[in-house]
Amino acid sequence: MSTELTAAASRPDTTPATRPTRRDHRSAARVGAAAARTLRYAVLVGFVVVVLMPMYVLVVTSFKSGSEIGVTGQWNLPEHWTLASWTKAWDRLGESFFRTFSLAIPVAVVSSFIGAANGFVLSRWRLPAADVFFTLILFGMFIPYQAVMIPLGEVVSWLGVPKGIWTLILVHIIYGIPICTLIFRNYYATTVPLELIEASSIDGAGLVRTFRSVILPLSIPGFVVTIIWQFTSAWNDYLFAIFLSNTRNGPITIALNALAGAQSPDYAASMAGALITSLPTLVVYILLGRWFIGGLMAGSVKG
């Protein structure tokens, strides 16, 4: 199963394996093929509307002014479009917005490299007990972080790392190792033939040399997947952030929650804030979404 999933990941937008065949049409003819097709599109479009509805509310509310914000009229367009809530949200979130980049980018890059090296060794280098090592690593992906959180705070203060972005970088890299290893292991197992490694070995190349000159040039699709995955999860994380940082030095989810979680929150500013917070991951998703989808399939616990 894993093979198919990663194969899908490596070539994300292949044409579907099957098109309706003639025989499909014959059996569908009884219901009326055209009617069935129309119905299918109607349902698909209907779900598009439902899925996008919350986004619509986010956008219109963020452009309303204070007096227009009420329980009724949530679905209406603003009578007076204003950027006031955006300015207000940016004042509260701007600093943490940039700070979160300095968290998510190093996390994405470093954990991808660690994952690539591990994945290579576990899938394409004959290592005894590779399965045992892999299972030990993989388990880290599933633990509820609450189960390590309390002592983690103590270890962090014992190591002398100041709570904030630095701690979060370390923590996200460590807990990102399992998923990155999994993605690269499946990726190499399906795209790099063993003979290639053998050939490189006969040519006298050692592990480091083989990895650098043979494997890394083939790894770009794998890197796209892990970088998107790790960037998104570091950007969107809230649990580690709430334990290991605060509103002054933490990432943007903490700042957004402070803005939106108040007893009587400013809804328009909260909506603008939620959009600002989501912008980077949405941009990544729109630009690289095809690989993101593949990555989701690959990251799916070996199918």
Next chain:
Amino acid sequence: MRHRMRRWAPALIVLSPSLLLLAVFVYGLIGWTVNLSLQDKHNARPAAGYVGPDNYTNLFTDDINDRFVHSLKNLGIFTVVFIGGAMLLGVLWAVLLERGVRGEGFFRAVYLFPMAVSFVASGVVWRWLMNAGTGDNAGGLNAVFNGLGLGFLENRWWTDPDWGMAAMAVPAIWQLAGYVMALFLAGFRGIPTELREAALMDGCSTFQLYRHVLFPQLTPVALSALIITGHMSMKMFDLIMSVSGPQYLTEVPAVYVWQTLLTNDQAKAAAISILLLIAVALVIVPYLIHVNRVEKRS
């Protein structure tokens, strides 16, 4: 022999930093949490040393207002509604898209995009949508239901004692149904074309094709989708915190840990987290073993 050793030694060197980090930060810290959960450690009172399993048994017998049991019930409701909803929608979307629809890429991208949004940000908008008034004063979801003539569906959503927890599953379904769809689409694409063609050649109807040929092929995908959504459900923290805040009404164990920690009762918080870990492990470990066995065979 020398040669083989030379081959695996550098491999171990590559792996060892990761293994070491995970040994300390996963296995070591879990051990530490277990150790903590067996003590009486509360910042407000002098430590009484080891108390055995008291912290665990107290959760079921002496917990104030049965908070832990209540949070388990909440998690049960949330899990059933969330998994049920996400699976239904995900499978439906996958079936609608799997045969190659014009604009498939667009539909797939739209259904999946909520996954790129953080739970905290989606919590902000769902809190607003489900926070609406009722009757003439209805807004948000209630206004939609009224508009569609479905006024009986009107609800106070997450502030309603009967519906609060089920309502919490709505944003979770919104965010993750697309993920289930992606899994099933990959599954459909993995089924050999000949199988489908042979079935149609034998004159089977579309319904029979799915019921007797395609769906049985997808049992492993369905199993992993169940495991993944179940696992997400047990760990759900951000979404619940950002929709309803730390409310008793919608409290689940993952949130209760945090609340307990705020009262400085580390030992009790540790006990809750270990129970959560055991629950997750009971689902994940057999699955990992199963997957390993299947992979060995193939």
